[in-house]
Amino acid sequence: MKGRYLSLAATGAALCLTATLTGCGTVSGLSGDNEVTLRVVAADYGDNPQNSSATYWKGLASSFEKDNPGVHVEVSVYSWSEVDAKVAEMVKAGKAPDIAQIGAYADYAEAGKLYTADELLSVNTEADFLAPLADAGKVKRVQYGMPFVASTRLLFYNTKLLGDAGVIPKDGSAPWQPKSWADLEAAAKKLKGAGVPTPFALPLGREEAQAESMMWMLAGGGGYTDNEEAYAIDSPENVKSFEFLRDKMVGQGLTGPVEPGKLDRQAAFDAFTRGEVGMLNGHPTLIKQAAGKGVKFGMVPMPTADGADHSAMGVADWVMAFKNGHRKEAGKFLDLLYSAKNVTAFTNTYDLLPVTTSGYRAMDASTGGSAAQLKTFLAALPTSRLYPVGKKSWAGVSEDIKQNIGQVVQPGGQPAKVLENIATSARKADGDH
Incomplete structure (x- = not known):
């Protein structure tokens, strides 16, 4: 993670994923009045092509498209060394992605470019975030940043x-x-x-x-x-x-x-x-x-x-949704992203900590893999303090x-x-x- 707890960023070109026939960089949806293309930009937590985060996002996009006909998901995965800058370039060019999973959100929230969490998420999803992480995602007491993964030290x-x-x-x-x-x-x-x-x-x-x-x-x-x-x-x-x-x-x-x-x-x-x-x-x-x-x-x-x-100190990376007119579709995608199954799948792959109560309980109850060692980190998470990332x-x-x-x-x-x-x-x- 950029300047946090993962410096495993794989360098090089972005990996463009789409389960549709659209090309990389397409902005609009496919032909048809009711079809929408959701553009998602995410960071790569892998340290080689074999364990790139692209695999996870491709599976998530396919699963979402199957349950939401007419909505296509296009994901670009960049290394941590470039993902924040890539999103900044897109925003500056007036082509902000619908959803970005990057390192900071406060600047975009202050500029009025983001949906609030309660405009996007179901009540159950929003309530599932661990309290210190949800609080860290707020600007002037309103949550714009949604935590993605976390760690303690x-x-x-x-x-x-x-x-x-x-x-x-x-x-x-x-x-x-x-x-x-x-x-x-x-x-x-x-x-x-x-x-x-x-x-x-x-x-x-x-x-x-x-x-x-x-x-x-x-x-x-x-x-x-x-x-x-x-x-x-x-x-x-x-x-x-x-x-x-x-x-x-x-x-x-x-x-x-x-x-x-x-x-x-x-x-x-x-x-x-x-x-x-x-x-x-x-x-x-x-x-x-x-x-x-x-x-x-x-x-x-x-x-x-x-x-x-x-x-103890906690650290987190963030998800945000830009005001591109796709609030409903982005919210549905985020509800899927934050399901206990998907949170656990991602955190288990990269030895990271979940940001939700359901994910926390699942990891706390697990016994396989590196769960035992990670539980020591996990114990400190609910009461941890994070960087003041809500300040621009x-x-x-x-x-x-x-x-x-x-x-x-x-x-x-x-x-x-x-x-x-x-x-x-x-x-x-x-x-x-």
Whole structure:
């Protein structure tokens, strides 16, 4: 996912799918007064042609057409590196798709280009979304963005390295159960003493600095916004979180040889799969990456500053429907998309989390495949906090964080000053001075 938890985007040309005789890029429906062509643009979650999301969408389109004569579905699947830009180009050219499954919706909602969720969905479908995800899809308390898939983050640790360092029993008889940042610091010191190259990987590089930052903010009792959803990036809680990272983790040499501001997420994951990292925050894709390299690992909720419970970070991608005059047809298609069967089929394929209560219950009850490992991520989802994606300013604020947050943990870094600068710009962009 773009800037979130999947960077598995397959590059190259879009895959155009249609179960009709229309050509790729057709805008209007087939001949006939009552026939409609629904144009859908979606992102590819696969990392090779064999597991492209195109297969899923093709099946969904065929199923829908069978039950809805006269409505044809045309799907274009693009890599995450280009799908948002493709939709932006279509909208600018006056050829917005009927439905888009991409990374952000707020700009289009603010511009009045989207149907609201309750204009599209059946009552049962709309009520099925998990509450924090539905709330994150709202602009000024009205839902335009419909969550598509979700994830949370957990702290991964290398069981062999922690065992060798004396953090946990070598025989694996007891898992690690850290509660506070003091536990994290103590374990990192032991790992460093045992010669582990990177006791704790802290990727504050451009790839996903906004995610790593938010995890630490939430665990410290803060976050990007306050309870009224106004930006609070420079809150005292956030300042203290980064002071801990600067003084206790980076300052004591516990974050490895690469400066956090120059360490990207995937580079940290790769080092973990090579057995060079003791601990790091990770998302579900790291399960397969680590297992594929034979790394034995455990996963626990992110410890908090004081050991008290705080919200975990959740992430989601979005579906939206543009006002093209096909509200009824788009709504029917979305009801099918969000059926428990289809939600489960997609999330199982890509080790992602469902966004609906029915999908959540289905995964929670399952026992096959990677369900057991994913349940640890799933448990944190209903109470998770998401990026403030309902703010049209968020894209710019996220970029500001990517560029500057690494400075705060450098020796002599000034968290209060850097966070104040980011927050001031964010409030100005959002209009909540």
